[in-house]
Amino acid sequence: MEPRETPNAARDFLERTGIDPTLNRILVWSAVASAKGPVTAAEVHAEATREHRLNRVTVYRILDLLAERGAVNRINAGERALRYCVGDGHSHFHCTNCGEVRCIANETLHFDESAVANALGLTISHIDLHLEGVCPKCSRALG
Numbered sequence: 001m002e003p004r005e006t007p008n009a010a011r012d013f014l015e016r017t018g019i020d021p022t023l024n025r026i027l028v029w030s031a032v033a034s035a036k037g038p039v040t041a042a043e044v045h046a047e048a049t050r051e052h053r054l055n056r057v058t059v060y061r062i063l064d065l066l067a068e069r070g071a072v073n074r075i076n077a078g079e080r081a082l083r084y085c086v087g088d089g090h091s092h093f094h095c096t097n098c099g100e101v102r103c104i105a106n107e108t109l110h111f112d113e114s115a116v117a118n119a120l121g122l123t124i125s126h127i128d129l130h131l132e133g134v135c136p137k138c139s140r141a142l143g
């Protein structure tokens with residue numbers, strides 16, 4: 001992939017986040033951003049490598065950097081399994097049976113941000129609630 005062919009959206013986003021948009025970082029961020037849901041580092045590696053040869057350690061390091069700078073969300077899905085997604089204003093559900101993690105729009109949770117902020121004297125800038133339980137597919141399978 002030539003640099004001129006890299007998606008401008010990814011480059012612009014990384015620049016706005018204060019991250020030097022190298023080709024490898026653009027590829028890793030784009031792999032997370034184009035996924036249907038939160039993905040593992042191994043899945044990001046598989047996707048990013050389709051375009052350009054990248055070793056696994058490089059992908060892991062870039063994911064760490066992107067997560068630390070807030071360019072991706074890092075979700076702890078139990079048993080040391082981390083998943084990554086992009087976007088603000090949403091929370092996560094983790095199925096403890098199959099390990100699936102999905103993004104949930106905060107509006108659907110009806111979380112009363114101002115009540116919590118007032119009760120605890122907090123200034124809240126970002127909400128990512130961690131929900132755990134069993135997904136519909138597993139619910140049906142478990143009867």
Ligand SMILES: [Zn+2]
Binds near residue numbers: 095097100
């Ligand atoms: Zn499940």
Ligand SMILES: [Zn+2]
Binds near residue numbers: 091092104
């Ligand atoms: Zn998410």
